[in-house]
Amino acid sequence: MTAEKLAPAAPQTPQDRMKEIVALCKRRGFIFGASDIYGGINGFWDYGPLGVELKNNLRDLWWKSMVLTPPIGPDGEPVEIVGLDSAIIQNPKVWVASGHVGGFSDPMVDCKETKLRYRADHIMVYPVPEVLEDQEPHLAFVSGTAPEDIHKRMDKYWGKINGQTSKEYYSLENPLSLEKIVLTEYTKILGPDAKKPGSLTEPRAFNLLFETKIGAVASDDNIAYLRGETAQGIFINFKNVVDSSRVRVPFGIAQVGKAFRNEVNPRNFIFRSREFEQMEMEWFCDPNDKKITPQMWFDFWKVQRQKFWEALGLSGDNILMREHGQDELVFYSKGTFDIEYKFPFTDPGFGELEGIAYRTDYDLTQHQEHSKVKMEYIDPMDPKNKFIPHVIEPAAGLTRGVLALLCEAYTVDPSRPSGVYLNFHPAIAPKKAAILPLTAKDQHPVLATKLYLELREEFAVDLDIKQNIGKRYARQDEIGTPFCFTIDDQTVADGTVTVRERNTMAQERIPMDKVAEYLRTKIKRVI
RNA sequence: GCGGGUGUAGCUUAGUGGUAAAGCUCCAGCCUUCCAAGCUGGCUAUGAGGGUUCGAUUCCCUUCACCCGCUCCA
Numbered sequence: 001m002t003a004e005k006l007a008p009a010a011p012q013t014p015q016d017r018m019k020e021i022v023a024l025c026k027r028r029g030f031i032f033g034a035s036d037i038y039g040g041i042n043g044f045w046d047y048g049p050l051g052v053e054l055k056n057n058l059r060d061l062w063w064k065s066m067v068l069t070p071p072i073g074p075d076g077e078p079v080e081i082v083g084l085d086s087a088i089i090q091n092p093k094v095w096v097a098s099g100h101v102g103g104f105s106d107p108m109v110d111c112k113e114t115k116l117r118y119r120a121d122h123i124m125v126y127p128v129p130e131v132l133e134d135q136e137p138h139l140a141f142v143s144g145t146a147p148e149d150i151h152k153r154m155d156k157y158w159g160k161i162n163g164q165t166s167k168e169y170y171s172l173e174n175p176l177s178l179e180k181i182v183l184t185e186y187t188k189i190l191g192p193d194a195k196k197p198g199s200l201t202e203p204r205a206f207n208l209l210f211e212t213k214i215g216a217v218a219s220d221d222n223i224a225y226l227r228g229e230t231a232q233g234i235f236i237n238f239k240n241v242v243d244s245s246r247v248r249v250p251f252g253i254a255q256v257g258k259a260f261r262n263e264v265n266p267r268n269f270i271f272r273s274r275e276f277e278q279m280e281m282e283w284f285c286d287p288n289d290k291k292i293t294p295q296m297w298f299d300f301w302k303v304q305r306q307k308f309w310e311a312l313g314l315s316g317d318n319i320l321m322r323e324h325g326q327d328e329l330v331f332y333s334k335g336t337f338d339i340e341y342k343f344p345f346t347d348p349g350f351g352e353l354e355g356i357a358y359r360t361d362y363d364l365t366q367h368q369e370h371s372k373v374k375m376e377y378i379d380p381m382d383p384k385n386k387f388i389p390h391v392i393e394p395a396a397g398l399t400r401g402v403l404a405l406l407c408e409a410y411t412v413d414p415s416r417p418s419g420v421y422l423n424f425h426p427a428i429a430p431k432k433a434a435i436l437p438l439t440a441k442d443q444h445p446v447l448a449t450k451l452y453l454e455l456r457e458e459f460a461v462d463l464d465i466k467q468n469i470g471k472r473y474a475r476q477d478e479i480g481t482p483f484c485f486t487i488d489d490q491t492v493a494d495g496t497v498t499v500r501e502r503n504t505m506a507q508e509r510i511p512m513d514k515v516a517e518y519l520r521t522k523i524k525r526v527i
Numbered sequence: 528g529c530g531g532g533u534g535u536a537g538c539u540u541a542g543u544g545g546u547a548a549a550g551c552u553c554c555a556g557c558c559u560u561c562c563a564a565g566c567u568g569g570c571u572a573u574g575a576g577g578g579u580u581c582g583a584u585u586c587c588c589u590u591c592a593c594c595c596g597c598u599c600c601a
Contacts (some may be wrong), residue, residue, distance in 0.1 A: 040593080110598090352600095501560085
C-alpha cells in the first residue's frame, strides 16, 4: 500500500511541524512567498486560491459576529456595531496625533563588539572624571544597573583617585543620556557590555510606518504614510458615524483591512509580516455610566472574543488569555489582555492573536487636540451629559488568525493515504465539499455535474472527475474539505450518494436531493 | 540590524570541476464500482549576479530568500 510510502515522517519537533505546514501551504495553494519568481521579498506573502477562501471565511465570520449578529450585551439587549472601510492613506497628521510618527520610533544603538542592541534612551553614560580625561573611557550602563555594579566597573577602569574609590568621589545622580553626547565622543565610550571603548554605533531611528509620496512629483512636502493599524481610521470617523448613523453610545465601529508596518525583522511565516490584515472594533462607551461601566464592557468583550476563537476550533490547551503586566502597558491604557495561541514556532510559549485594550479616551482626545474638532458626545437622553467616550478595543490579526487555524487544523494521520489532513471546522474550510463521480464513465460525471451546479449556488464546492477515487479523497483531506459526495451506479438506480466524512473517513448514503440540506446543517452558524 | 545554518523540479532527496538522477505530486490517456493501486507518455530544477576556469550546480565573492538564536514588535 502506498499510504506508508507517502506518509510524511512523524514530526519530531515543532520546527519540523512548522516546516511541513509551510510546505503544505505552498503545495496546495494556501500561501506563497510574495514575488518568489524574483527571489522573494522579505516580510510579504501572497494568499493562493485556498488561502484567500480561508481568509475570507474568517473575515466574514468575524464581520458576522461583530456587525451582522453582534452579541447580547450585559443588560440583555443586543449591542450595536456598525461597519466602516476607511482609506489606507490618510492625512499624515492622523499619525502624528496617534503617536505613530515622532515619539514612538525609539532610536536604537548597536554594540559592534558584543552584537547587543540597546534603546538609546535606556543607556546612561557616566563621563570619566576630569583628572583622568583623555586616557580612560566614559562608562555606559543600561538604566537600572545597580549602583554597586556601577562603582565596581568605575573602580576597575578608572582605579582610585587620590586614594578614594568611585563610591567616595563620584555621584551617580546625574548620568548623561547617550543622545546628548556628540558623535565624536563615541570613540571614548565603553559600551555596557563591551571590553573596549568605541563599539557603540550612532543611535538609529526605526520608524515602523511605511512612507509614500502623494502625487507624481516626489518631494518631502507630500509625504504620507500607509496606515500602521486600521483603528485610527475608526477614530477619525467617529464624528461622521455618530452624525450619520443614528447610533447611540454605547456602540461599536468595526473595520477589517490591510495594515503596514516596516518591521525590523519579519519572522515566522505570516506571523510577523510587513503587510498584514487586521479586524478591529472600537467600542465607545460612557465613562460615567454607573449601570454598565467601561470596566464591565471590557470584561464583556474579553469573554466574547475568547468565545469567538474557541468556536472556530482553537482548542483549550493551545489558546489562553494573558494580562499585560504594568511594564508592558502603554501609559494611557487601563488594562490590556492578549488572546494568545501556541504556534509551533512559539511552543512551548504563545504568540499574540488578538489584543483587547481599555484605551480610555486617549485616542479621541488626541485627535481632538490635533484636529481642533470636538470629539465630545452629547447624551441625547440627557443633554447635560457631555463626554469624550472611553474606548474598549478588541484588535485581532486576521492573517495571524489564518495561521492559527492552519496550525490547529494540521493533523498527522499515518493511517490515511495522504498521511495528513486539515481538520478545519466546516464553517471555515475553504471548500465545504467535493463532488466526486466514482468513475469518469457512464452517468457518473453527468449526475455529479448536476449536483455540483446545484450546490455551488450556496457553497464553495469542488467537482473533481479525474483519477481514481482514493487519490481524490486524499487531495481533499490535504486541503481540509470536510465532506465528499460520491456518485456511483447506485446513484443512477436509487438517487442516493455516498457522504464521506473527512475526520473519520466513514461513509453513509443519503438522497442526492438532501445533500444541500445536509451541508447546511453541518456548516450552520458557529459564532 | 548582528551571529549561525540552509538554498538542486510543485514536494522529498541524490550527485558531480566535463550531457544533472530518482520517488512522489502534477498533466494527457488507458484501466478502475470507494481511499494516492496498475500501465503508457509528458512538463518542470541547481535562488540571483559576478569572479576563477577551456569548462562552475560544485571553488571564491556579492546579493536575495527562508530557518534558528539575539534584538525588535508603538
